[in-house]
Amino acid sequence: MRRDTFLKSLTALAAVSATGLPLTAWAQTALRLMIPANPGGGWDLTGRALGQALQDAGQARSVTFENRGGAAGTIGLAQFYNARRADPDALLVMGAVMLGGIITGRPPVSITQLTPIARLTTEFNVFVLPADSPLRTMRDVVEQLRRDPGSVKWGGGSRGSTEHVAAALIARAAGVDAGRINYVPFRGGGEAVAAILGGNVTVGGSGLSEFLPHIQAGRMRAIAVTSEQRLPGHNIPTLREQGIDVVIGNWRGVYGAAGITPAQRAALTERVQRATESQTWRTALQTNGWTPAFLSGPAFDQFVERDFARLRAVMAMSGMI
Incomplete structure (x- = not known):
């Protein structure tokens, strides 16, 4: 028009x-x-x-x-x-x-x-780990990704979602072939949350609104956000702070x-x-x-x-x- x-x-x-x-x-x-x-x-x-x-x-x-x-x-x-x-x-x-x-x-x-x-x-996307994960930070995730890309299961929205694209960009920034990432798509946020809490994926990605109740309850640990700066009121480190030059909204x-x-x-x-x-x-x-x-x-x-x-x-x- x-x-x-x-x-x-x-x-x-x-x-x-x-x-x-x-x-x-x-x-x-x-x-x-x-x-x-x-x-x-x-x-x-x-x-x-x-x-x-x-x-x-x-x-x-x-x-x-x-x-x-x-x-x-x-x-x-x-x-x-x-x-x-x-x-x-x-x-x-x-x-x-x-x-x-x-x-x-x-x-x-x-x-x-x-x-x-x-x-x-x-x-902006937030990446989280289950509270009992042996990994503690996004740097830990990246180190494991470099050692064995297939061992890191990324859980998030459908194929082509922003968290899928972000995972691919993180891999590229880490020197890993983005085509080798092990991405597990879910049809909705509820399914993704269940998979993360159940330990069925290594790391999950989505909007903060989907994860916030579980972060506040201590069931998930937020390890990175894809924004240029930390989100107001939330002490979540950006990817750039951790040496990964990726920003995506x-x-x-x-x-x-x-x-x-x-x-x-x-x-x-x-x-x-x-x-x-x-x-x-x-x-x-x-x-x-x-x-x-x-x-x-x-x-x-x-x-x-x-x-x-x-x-x-x-x-x-x-x-x-």
Whole structure:
């Protein structure tokens, strides 16, 4: 969509929504939100927090959630595409992980067939060890990786997720062939957490929000974060502090259905933006350690295009594709 067309659509919403309803009538509509992952993970937390914020901000009477995990979100993506075509009251949670899954899996439905709405947050990956692991730091992990790459089992999201890419980049930085890493993908954060706590993987990676309760309870030990600086309020060393020059972030956002009109896209964008300005959403950001990163319209379109290209380059360099 051209920038001027999108901005004109937003302006028209000052009095009336794309469906002909006054803005206050949005509070009487029901939204349907597809979460293309199993319960307990970052997409699930994001979707449910956004759904609550939409209701609390008066942008929906109710929000129904559907979880459909697998294949880096592309199974839920395909179901959303087929079931919600031209539905102006439907949203799909997505993000960098889905882009990676599309690149590696080449599914029949791509995110480019849907309607971009907004980027919501950025979250950096945290790597953790089970509390009883004989390894203590990321340097210990790297030393074992150098001795025997296959002996280090990396647990995380689907193949092509940001934690998968981060593991490959860590291997490259350590002088290890990234194609030799032993990566174990899981369909959702709940499965990954269970595998880490059960000692079925050596090291786990995901967003801080998924691991934080277990870190605080002493069941997991956080050994590294993929940000440039330590996260505020959390004493987790960065990879760079430990001599590993890797920085990578995981963003999350929402898309609308295929076939909605420019005015309907603008209306849905307005509703999501109002939700992210609510106290409910601000509380969710603080609780989960998410960095606000709202972006919409043509700027979001261009961001996704650039991130697709960046991920392809990193994956090719790391031997993942």
